[in-house]
């Protein structure tokens with residue numbers, strides 16, 4: 001199983017402003033989320049990301065199993081393409097493997113990214129670095145005790161101002 005994290009980030013590593021707004025990422029970044037979720041057949045997110053995606057009209061993402069991590073009892077009004085779970089990242093990865101998926105597409109946010117990182121569950125990272133810098137907000141990895149090294153696979157210019165960094169986690 002390959003676990004791929006994808007995020008649109010400010011140049012200083014934020015994925016959302018203080019109020020949760022991440023509508024400042026480029027259309028190329030948003031397209032990346034759709035393409036990767038379609039390719040993997042799944043998209044995995046934390047409760048706060050689910051709420052933001054719902055608010056902005058992106059949820060559920062089409063052509064993918066939408067997996068939402070939450071310890072809250074959220075009613076599933078969408079059907080079989082949505083799975084709301086209170087399991088651990090490791091258990092969910094195993095479950096997706098049993099369902100026949102070979103890639104897990106981790107869409108964030110910062111808290112869930114750190115939970116995956118802490119369990120050594122991230123294999124590849126795509127950061128779409130957007131031309132913006134702000135001093136307070138939600139970090140791509142919430143503060144947590146982990147460390148890993150990366151090797152650069154590719155650098156791609158997505159538009160005049162946005163660069164995509166693609167890394168592999170060294171294990």
Ligand SMILES: NC(=O)c1ccc[n+]([C@@H]2O[C@H](COP(=O)([O-])OP(=O)(O)OC[C@H]3O[C@@H](n4cnc5c(N)ncnc54)[C@H](OP(=O)(O)O)[C@@H]3O)[C@@H](O)[C@H]2O)c1
Nearest residue numbers: 007008020046047048049052070071108109110111112115
């Ligand atoms: N720019 C981008 O690419 C991008 C991508 C994704 C998200 N975002 C933004 O990021 C923000 C959300 O990020 P966030 O860090 O606040 O929250 P998050 O990671 O999306 O969600 C965290 C919540 O998920 C639930 N959860 C259940 N199991 C968990 C586990 N094992 N580890 C972590 N969380 C678990 C917890 O709620 P319970 O305790 O209630 O279960 C937790 O409070 C939103 O504003 C969104 O728009 C931006």
